[in-house]
Amino acid sequence: MPAPANSFRHALAAARCLYGTWAALADPLSAELCARIGFDWMVLDGEHAPNDLRSVLAQLQAVAAFACAPVVRLPVADPVLAKQYLDIGAQTLLVPMIDTTQDAAAIAAAMRYPPRGRRGIGSALARAGGFGITTDYLATADAEIVLIVQAESRRAMGNIDAIATTDGVDGVFFGPSDLAADMGLIGQTGHPAVVAAVEDGVRAVVAAGKPAGVLAMDPELAGRYRAAGARFIAVATDVGALVGGLKARLAQIDSPAEVPQ
Numbered sequence: 001m002p003a004p005a006n007s008f009r010h011a012l013a014a015a016r017c018l019y020g021t022w023a024a025l026a027d028p029l030s031a032e033l034c035a036r037i038g039f040d041w042m043v044l045d046g047e048h049a050p051n052d053l054r055s056v057l058a059q060l061q062a063v064a065a066f067a068c069a070p071v072v073r074l075p076v077a078d079p080v081l082a083k084q085y086l087d088i089g090a091q092t093l094l095v096p097m098i099d100t101t102q103d104a105a106a107i108a109a110a111m112r113y114p115p116r117g118r119r120g121i122g123s124a125l126a127r128a129g130g131f132g133i134t135t136d137y138l139a140t141a142d143a144e145i146v147l148i149v150q151a152e153s154r155r156a157m158g159n160i161d162a163i164a165t166t167d168g169v170d171g172v173f174f175g176p177s178d179l180a181a182d183m184g185l186i187g188q189t190g191h192p193a194v195v196a197a198v199e200d201g202v203r204a205v206v207a208a209g210k211p212a213g214v215l216a217m218d219p220e221l222a223g224r225y226r227a228a229g230a231r232f233i234a235v236a237t238d239v240g241a242l243v244g245g246l247k248a249r250l251a252q253i254d255s256p257a258e259v260p261q
């Protein structure tokens, strides 16, 4: 029995843009809710959400029945964390703060078994290997693993061709918030210089033959990045949807016109 098919890998082969959402509530129920909406993919965020191995495991189990492909963001580019998250069954890792081809190569190697890489062997014990029941896991796992590296600094943008073409890098995701901060434009993800830098980065990754992704909460920016060639765009977050929805509801109910005189 081979490793399970990675729905994100297969979706990337489609000739359309994939829209995703960001799960930062670190909870299986909210992750399941997000997975039911109809997004192509969703990030389970280990960098800025209060997640750990067990909470990500519970979310992977919660979304497993749905077509929305989970992408697990590591807190940091660490080979040990990559091994642990792959062993609990994550097949697509989003790795933040990759600045050089050396950074990218190190995390790519941690995700593939020898001889291609240096992933440790633990599949007989791991959920990824069906607890030993997926007998062909070791021979087939690498083909289903996807590494998306995050480019989110001026240094990364300067090295974007080398990062995108690093062996084992399956795609590049641009982080506009950190890039804006690094450009001295903190909080200004819509600043023309930031948008232009992301568009240039997307075009460079596409020219290198790899899929490019980005986070764009503003529909107009999402459209621009799509026009530049982005193939997977995160357009929502669970936190943003909850805050936006609750604020709008409160504003409807608590309007001054309805306050008794």
Ligand SMILES: O=C(O)C(=O)C[C@H](O)[C@@H](O)CO
Residues within 6 Å of the ligand: 022, 048, 150, 152, 174, 175, 176, 177, 178, 179, 215, 237
């Ligand atoms: O730099 C960015 O942009 C990201 O990496 C995404 C952020 O972590 C965050 O804005 C997600 O909501």
